[in-house]
Every structure is written in structure tokens, then in C-alpha cells.
Amino acid sequence: MWIYEKKLQYPAKVGRANVKMAKYLITQYGGPDGELSAAMRYLTQRYTMPTPQAKGILTDIGTEEMAHLEIIATLVYKLMDGASVEELKQADLGGYYADHGKALYYVNGSGVPWTATYIQAKGDPIADLHEDMAAEEKARATYEWLINLSDDPDLNATLKFLREREIVHFQRFGETLQIVQEYLDSKKYF
Amino acid sequence: MNREQLCMLKELMAVQFTALELHLYLDTHPTDQKALMEYNSVVQQLNVLKHEYQQRYGPLTWGEPSAYPWQWINEPWPWEICYE
Numbered sequence: 195m196w197i198y199e200k201k202l203q204y205p206a207k208v209g210r211a212n213v214k215m216a217k218y219l220i221t222q223y224g225g226p227d228g229e230l231s232a233a234m235r236y237l238t239q240r241y242t243m244p245t246p247q248a249k250g251i252l253t254d255i256g257t258e259e260m261a262h263l264e265i266i267a268t269l270v271y272k273l274m275d276g277a278s279v280e281e282l283k284q285a286d287l288g289g290y291y292a293d294h295g296k297a298l299y300y301v302n303g304s305g306v307p308w309t310a311t312y313i314q315a316k317g318d319p320i321a322d323l324h325e326d327m328a329a330e331e332k333a334r335a336t337y338e339w340l341i342n343l344s345d346d347p348d349l350n351a352t353l354k355f356l357r358e359r360e361i362v363h364f365q366r367f368g369e370t371l372q373i374v375q376e377y378l379d380s381k382k383y384f
Numbered sequence: 385m386n387r388e389q390l391c392m393l394k395e396l397m398a399v400q401f402t403a404l405e406l407h408l409y410l411d412t413h414p415t416d417q418k419a420l421m422e423y424n425s426v427v428q429q430l431n432v433l434k435h436e437y438q439q440r441y442g443p444l445t446w447g448e449p450s451a452y453p454w455q456w457i458n459e460p461w462p463w464e465i466c467y468e
């Protein structure tokens with residue numbers, strides 16, 4: 195089960211409302227390498243992991259990704275705060291507004307809705323952990339591109355925090371891969 | 385949210401983050417005794433802070449006692465807070 199904590203993992207600030215940036219950032223909400231993809235991927239892969247370390251790390255990182263999803267939602271919410279319909283139209287968000295108003299919906303930066311085809315659960319722990327490591331690197335790269343797109347130091351502080359988390363997750367998945375590999379090798383030879 | 389509450393909330397967030405970081409590390413290093421000791425001490429500090437915060441400002445999570453009326457629904461929610 196899961197229990198909600200009524201606080202963010204990181205104090206997510208924006209310097210000013212910026213609709214254009216919200217449009218870019220929402221890809222980390224519902225895009226291919228975003229936080230929803232990450233959480234859904236890890237939390238469903240854990241059932242077929244062979245070692246306690248792997249079951250633990252997928253559960254815990256999957257849960258942390260849910261906290262990141264909430265940080266992204268908070269940033270998008272704040273970036274859109276007080277935006278007029280005219281501003282949304284100018285940022286090419288007229289189509290989004292027609293479908294969702296100012297609600298948060300799981301789409302990528304081009305407005306394409308989230309799909310389970312962004313993720314995989316292969317049932318092979320080596321394949322799945324390699325996917326997870328690649329996913330962390332892709333998420334890190336996405337944060338880097340978003341930081342390049344933004345000139346807001348407050349927003350960038352949160353984006354840098356999230357980028358660092360992807361690096362830590364990559365590290366933990368790498369260690370997990372090694373543990374699982376050794377476990378599978380030991381089963382083969384003894 | 386007043387200065388004092390925000391300050392305490394941020395401290396709580398920082399300590400909880402340290403606990404999480406050690407927690408993930410321990411998942412792949414379960415026999416690292418030094419890290420485990422550090423984790424246990426951070427968690428103790430976290431529990432003290434959480435208790436104090438919730439006594440003053442109401443529940444942060446499920447299963448906590450509440451003053452009257454039901455405090456859980458009190459605003460601001462996390463995305464509404466100005467973290468300045």
C-alpha cells in the first residue's frame with residue numbers, strides 16, 4: 195500500500211509564471227522519459243525481480259518518482275498560475291486549453307498523451323535493469339535540455355535537484371544490476 | 385503559511401531527504417554498518433522533528449491524531465505553498 199505525505203520532496207519554486215516553459219516542462223509529467231513513466235516502470239518491474247535488493251530498490255525509487263511527479267505538477271501549476279487565455283494561445287497551448295482547461299494532464303511537450311508503450315516490463319531482470327539505467331540517463335538528459343530552455347534561476351534550482359536524483363538512481367540501478375548478475379551466475383555454477 | 389512554519393517544514397524536508405538518500409544506499413549496501421548507524425540516527429532526528437511539527441501545525445500524513453475540526457484538509461496543500 196501507499197500513504198500520502200502532505201509535503202513536497204523539494205521546495206519547488208518558480209521566479210515568475212511562464213506559460214511557454216510550462217508547455218516544455220509538462221513532458222516530465224506525461225512524456226516518454228518523464229516521472230510518470232519512471233514510477234510506472236519501476237513499480238511494475240519489481241514483481242519479477244529475483245533478489246531482495248532489487249525488489250527494495252525498485253519499490254523505493256518507484257515511490258520517489260511519484261514524489262518527483264508531484265514536484266513537476268507543482269512547477270507546471272505555478273508556471274501556469276494566472277495565465278490568460280491569450281497567453282495560452284500565444285504559447286501554442288490553445289489546443290491543450292480546449293481539451294483540459296488549466297488542469298494537469300499527462301502529455302509530452304507536443305501534447306501527445308502518455309502511453310504504457312513508453313515503458314517495458316520484460317520479466318528478465320537483466321533486461322529490465324538495463325532499461326532502468328537507460329531511462330535514468332534519458333531523464334537526466336531531458337532535465338539538461340529543460341535547463342537550457344529556461345532562464346529562471348528558481349525553476350532551474352529544482353530542475354538541477356531532479357537531474358541529480360537521476361544520477362543517483364542510475365548509480366543504485368547499476369549496483370543492483372551487479373548484485374542480480376552475481377546472483378544469477380551463482381545459480382548457474384553451483 | 386508563516387515564516388516559522390515554512391522554516392520548520394523546510395528543515396523537515398531536508399532531514400527526510402537525508403534519510404531517503406541513506407535508505408536507497410542501504411538497499412544495495414545492506415551490510416554497511418556505518419551507513420546503517422547514520423541512517424538510524426537521522427531517522428531518530430526526523431521522528432522528533434515530525435512529532436514537533438505535527439503537534440504545532442496538524443497532521444502531515446495518514447494515521448496521525450487531529451485537533452477539532454479535522455485538520456488534514458487544511459490549506460495550503462504542498463503545491464500551493466510559496467517556498468520563498
Ligand SMILES: [Fe+2]
Nearest residue numbers: 232359360363
Ligand atoms: Fe529517477
